[in-house]
Amino acid sequence: xxxGESTVTPWEVKGEVDYDALIKQFGVEPLDDxxxxxxxxxxxxxxxxxRRRMFFAHxxxxxxxxxxxxxxxxxxxxxxxxxxxxxxxxxxxWIFTKYLQDAFGSELYFQITDDEKFYVxxxxxxxxxxxxxxxxxxDIIAVGFDPKKTKIFCDMEYTKELYGIAARVAKHxxxxxxxxxxxxxxxxxxxxxxFPAIQAAPCFLPQRLTGKDAHILIPCAIxxxxxxxxxxxxxPKLGFRKPAGVYSKFIPGLGSGGKMSASLPxxxxxxxxxxxxxxxxxxxxxxxxxxxxxEQKEKGGNPDVCVIYSYLYSLFDEDDKNVMETYNQCKSxxxxxxxxxxxxxxxxxxxLTEHQKKRADAKAMVNEFMLxx
Amino acid sequence: xxxGESTVTPWEVKGEVDYDALIKQFGVEPLDDxxxxxxxxxxxxxxxxxRRRMFFAHxxxxxxxxxxxxxxxxxxxxxxxxxxxxxxxxxxxWIFTKYLQDAFGSELYFQITDDEKFYVxxxxxxxxxxxxxxxxxxDIIAVGFDPKKTKIFCDMEYTKELYGIAARVAKHxxxxxxxxxxxxxxxxxxxxxxFPAIQAAPCFLPQRLTGKDAHILIPCAIxxxxxxxxxxxxxPKLGFRKPAGVYSKFIPGLGSGGKMSASLPxxxxxxxxxxxxxxxxxxxxxxxxxxxxxEQKEKGGNPDVCVIYSYLYSLFDEDDKNVMETYNQCKSxxxxxxxxxxxxxxxxxxxLTEHQKKRADAKAMVNEFMLxx
Numbered sequence: 001x002x003x004g005e006s007t008v009t010p011w012e013v014k015g016e017v018d019y020d021a022l023i024k025q026f027g028v029e030p031l032d033d034x035x036x037x038x039x040x041x042x043x044x045x046x047x048x049x050x051r052r053r054m055f056f057a058h059x060x061x062x063x064x065x066x067x068x069x070x071x072x073x074x075x076x077x078x079x080x081x082x083x084x085x086x087x088x089x090x091x092x093x094w095i096f097t098k099y100l101q102d103a104f105g106s107e108l109y110f111q112i113t114d115d116e117k118f119y120v121x122x123x124x125x126x127x128x129x130x131x132x133x134x135x136x137x138x139d140i141i142a143v144g145f146d147p148k149k150t151k152i153f154c155d156m157e158y159t160k161e162l163y164g165i166a167a168r169v170a171k172h173x174x175x176x177x178x179x180x181x182x183x184x185x186x187x188x189x190x191x192x193x194x195f196p197a198i199q200a201a202p203c204f205l206p207q208r209l210t211g212k213d214a215h216i217l218i219p220c221a222i223x224x225x226x227x228x229x230x231x232x233x234x235x236p237k238l239g240f241r242k243p244a245g246v247y248s249k250f251i252p253g254l255g256s257g258g259k260m261s262a263s264l265p266x267x268x269x270x271x272x273x274x275x276x277x278x279x280x281x282x283x284x285x286x287x288x289x290x291x292x293x294x295e296q297k298e299k300g301g302n303p304d305v306c307v308i309y310s311y312l313y314s315l316f317d318e319d320d321k322n323v324m325e326t327y328n329q330c331k332s333x334x335x336x337x338x339x340x341x342x343x344x345x346x347x348x349x350x351x352l353t354e355h356q357k358k359r360a361d362a363k364a365m366v367n368e369f370m371l372x373x
Numbered sequence: 374x375x376x377g378e379s380t381v382t383p384w385e386v387k388g389e390v391d392y393d394a395l396i397k398q399f400g401v402e403p404l405d406d407x408x409x410x411x412x413x414x415x416x417x418x419x420x421x422x423x424r425r426r427m428f429f430a431h432x433x434x435x436x437x438x439x440x441x442x443x444x445x446x447x448x449x450x451x452x453x454x455x456x457x458x459x460x461x462x463x464x465x466x467w468i469f470t471k472y473l474q475d476a477f478g479s480e481l482y483f484q485i486t487d488d489e490k491f492y493v494x495x496x497x498x499x500x501x502x503x504x505x506x507x508x509x510x511x512d513i514i515a516v517g518f519d520p521k522k523t524k525i526f527c528d529m530e531y532t533k534e535l536y537g538i539a540a541r542v543a544k545h546x547x548x549x550x551x552x553x554x555x556x557x558x559x560x561x562x563x564x565x566x567x568f569p570a571i572q573a574a575p576c577f578l579p580q581r582l583t584g585k586d587a588h589i590l591i592p593c594a595i596x597x598x599x600x601x602x603x604x605x606x607x608x609p610k611l612g613f614r615k616p617a618g619v620y621s622k623f624i625p626g627l628g629s630g631g632k633m634s635a636s637l638p639x640x641x642x643x644x645x646x647x648x649x650x651x652x653x654x655x656x657x658x659x660x661x662x663x664x665x666x667x668e669q670k671e672k673g674g675n676p677d678v679c680v681i682y683s684y685l686y687s688l689f690d691e692d693d694k695n696v697m698e699t700y701n702q703c704k705s706x707x708x709x710x711x712x713x714x715x716x717x718x719x720x721x722x723x724x725l726t727e728h729q730k731k732r733a734d735a736k737a738m739v740n741e742f743m744l745x746x
Contacts (some may be wrong), residue, residue: 115540126541156540158745160532167488167529168499170564175548178563190551191543194567372532 003277008223009183011120013259019056019222028057028247029199040064043103049096049248050205054314057222059232064244067215068104077202077243078099079111082132083121086139087268089260092315094143096248097219101146105113108145109202109216110369112136113155116199119192126156139271140371141362143354154323154372155198160373162201165208170197172234174244200231203243216243221250252307254285262307271359277351279345282308288330289337300333308340310329316347381596382556384493389630392429392595399598401430401620402532411438416476422439422469424622427687430595430606430620437617441477449473450575450616452484453635455505456494458510460641461593462624462633465688466515469621470592473713474519477710481518482575482589483742485509485527490573492565499529512644514735514742515728526744528571533746535574538581543570545607554599573604576616589616594623624687625680627658644732648725655681662710673706681713690718 004017008022023030031050032199035058040046042065044115049055078097080090114129133154140152154308155162167293173196184193206214217226226246229363232242250259253267256313260268267285288306303309309330329335379388380717381395396403404423408431415438422428443449451470453463474481487502513525528535546569551557557566581586591601598620602663605615623632626640633641640658642651661679663669676682682703690696702708 115536118540119544126537156537157533160530160535163488163532163536164499164529167491167564169565171492171562173563174560175563175566176559179559184548186380186549186552187547189544190546190548190567190570191540193548194543194563197563 012224013250016257017259019251020082023057023221025111026057027228028059028223028225031056031061031246032127033060033373035065037059039103042068043099047096047099048315049092049099050129051320052314052358053249054251055090055096055248056248058245059228060242060244061217061246064215064217067241068106073107073206073210073212073214074212075107075109075206075216076104077109077205077218078112078138078220079113079199079202080136081113081117082136083117083124084132084262085137086271087262088258088271089268091143091271092137092248093219093221094140096246098145098220100217101149106149106217107206109147109205110140110148110150110152111199111202112152113195113199114195115155115191116195116244118196119189123313130156135272137366137369138359138362139355141365142271142358144358145369147368150369151371152369153373155200158371158373161205161208161371165201165204166194166197168238169200169204169231169234170194171238171322173197173230177230177233181230196227196230198364199227202235203228203231203235204238204240206226207240211229213241215241216314218243218245220245220247222247223250235324245259249314252310254281254307256286268303269348269352271352271355275349275356278348278352282311282345282348283341285341287310287337287340293336296336297333301330301335301337303327303330306330306337306340307336311344312340316344383596383599387631387708390623391631395595399430399595399602401432401595401598402617403550404431404434404540405436408434408438411435412476415441416472419471421467421688421691422465424470424693425557425687426622427624428469428619428621431618432601433615433617434590434619437590438610439696441479442612444606446480446579446583446585446587447477448480448482448579448587448589449477450482450484450570450578450591451508452486452575453513454486454490454683455502456490456497457505457635459509459644460633460635461644461688462641463646464512464516464644465621465624466592466594467513469619471516471518473590473592474522479522479590480579481523482578483513483523483525484572484575485525486568486572487503487530488528488564489568492562492568500673503529508645510739510742511735512728514738515644515731517731518742520711520738520741523742524744525742526575531744531746534578534581534744535571538574538577539570541611542573542577542604542607543567545610546570547602550603550606554603569600569603569612572600573607576601576604577611577613578607580613586614588614591618593618594625595620610628618661622687625683642721642725644725644728646725648722648729651721651725655684655718655721656714660710660714666709669709670706674695674703674708674710676700676703679703679710679713681710683714683715684717685720686702689717690726 006017036050046322076097078093112133114133117129118126201215228243228245235242253260255267285307287308288302313323376502379390449470451466483507486508490502491499525628576589601616601618608615628640658680660681661675686696
């Protein structure tokens with residue numbers, strides 16, 4: 001793949017992603033100041049993931065907030081494909097979803113797409129996936145969602161309600177449409193071809209469960225957007241509102257280029273990594289620094305390509321002034337990579353320690369969250 | 374469509390069907406005397422649908438009987454797509470299935486493909502289909518299956534178990550395979566593309582429910598055969614036996630040519646027709662008779678194209694000698710169409726009266742038969 005080229009589909013993110021180009025390609029809108037102001041007003045503060053534009057694009061977020069203002073059930077929907085252990089990249093939409101749940105007091109529908117992961121991974125069995133599901137559930141619950149307002153469900157378990165909706169969706173989606181949105185070919189299996197209907201189903205689940213109007217907002221990474229494009233086309237045919245969406249960038253892996261990926265374990269901070277192991281990965285990460293301290297002092301570093309800086313900026317350093325200073329100091333050669341690495345490593349240690357404590361507490365709460373089939 | 378041309382797929386049967394050609398086209402085997410003898414020995418008699426070759430072809434029926442002989446759970450599986458009221462044509466595989474259940478003491482898995490009918494009928498809603506399901510169930514139960522050994526289930530209700538198996542099947546079926554077997558196109562919806570996996574699932578349901586080996590035999594009309602071809606390819610990949618099949622011809626409609634079809638109500642004997650209405654349809658049926666009594670006496674009729682004779686032969690006149698005499702008398706002009714019509718009309722009256730009595734009794738038995746999701 002040439003420099004600057006990229007592939008972004010629900011099953012593959014490759015290359016250097018140009019997010020401005022994706023906005024055009026996917027036909028979504030950038031998050032503007034008016035929307036940020038509305039979110040800030042409702043939440044009482046602007047989340048770091050918004051301030052630093054990790055969440056950067058949306059579809060009809062404003063309409064969703066207006067639905068909330070009018071008293072419509074403004075619910076949230078996000079999900080997880082349990083094909084391995086959870087890493088920091090997976091957590092970003094969930095952290096943001098919790099922010100929205102806290103701000104709007106929203107119901108949250110959380111789908112575990114165990115079927116999808118079975119369809120797309122030739123070597124994964126349903127039994128292995130069930131093991132990952134059990135594990136991943138703890139990470140999800142550890143994020144701190146409101147157990148009274150959060151319904152988590154697995155496709156292979158909560159099947160009846162989901163298939164009941166998915167059948168209605170599927171009737172309106174031709175192979176031609178699915179092919180265009182997801183790149184299916186003659187070699188795609190008929191499970192993954194049907195799956196977009198299963199992933200669409202939760203957009204209409206609150207309506208089905210309550211018989212009342214609802215407006216769904218989906219916080220997720222931008223690679224999931226093709227699902228909602230297809231779902232939005234079908235929604236009015238079923239008499240439902242189109243789901244709104246708010247989309248994040250990918251957090252980079254700790255190596256040079258590419259999103260954080262479970263398939264490159266040394267470049268991903270797994271939520272199950274020991275705090276020490278997590279810190280060590282940070283210390284081995286790719287930076288924008290010069291080969292020697294001398295050169296760094298003379299020429300300065302490049303925070304724009306530095307993974308360490310990107311983590312501080314996107315998620316860990318809440319202090320706007322501090323993060324700007326770090327940027328400028330790096331550029332001017334006034335700060336060495338070791339300093340930033342040590343700072344982030346400490347933050348990662350604290351983050352993992354706290355997450356793993358909440359994860360341990362989550363074990364007793366699983367049943368409280370689950371929708372049973 | 375030219376004379377002699379025909380189309381036979383699970384959703385369309387058109388033209389004059391050449392059953393010998395279908396045997397070759399579908400790669401199935403004709404039912405031979407050795408198999409008939411084995412069935413006769415087990416059942417104590419040879420069913421009229423076998424004697425008159427309404428059931429005419431099979432796949433590995435002999436292996437299935439051998440499995441029974443070896444003590445393997447030799448179970449039956451058939452089904453119904455609830456897109457309208459049940460007619461006589463639908464009943465034929467069920468009557469034969471009851472014969473097999475009685476003979477082998479087999480478990481019967483009976484699938485109601487409410488999802489399929491939703492996917493393929495643009496104008497049918499799930500609510501309308503649920504109405505037909507409720508109605509059709511009574512006709513199924515009226516056939517007299519053993520309630521202790523018969524499990525009826527609807528795809529939209531008994532979804533969890535079925536989807537759990539269907540996902541395993543679907544992973545091994547590419548769009549290319551499904552396209553070749555079922556004639557799917559880019560315009561096919563993603564629901565019907567996935568559906569073959571749902572229809573395959575009951576072939577592996579007893580194994581899933583009991584954890585033990587089972588061998589499934591599917592009695593059905595020959596148009597369903599593409600499903601089992603695909604299922605048989607997948608079975609060994611899942612560690613299961615390939616399902617066997619035994620296939621019937623179509624009973625003709627009361628008009629000139631074509632199978633009995635609910636879309637031509639005047640040419641179909643619905644099980645809900647009053648006995649008088651049924652008798653009247655018989656009296657209006659297409660025969661092989663001459664335009665006048667005089668000509669009939671002089672030239673004789675043509676029982677080979679006569680719908681009335683075909684009903685007597687295939688299903689209603691158990692007496693081999695009698696049916697042969699009718700054939701010869703017709704040919705020689707010694708019998709008029711009115712005589713045959715009256716005889717069949719009386720038989721239809723009795724049949725409908727008895728069926729409708731059993732149908733009324735069935736209302737109290739539905740719960741006993743249903744697998745609940």
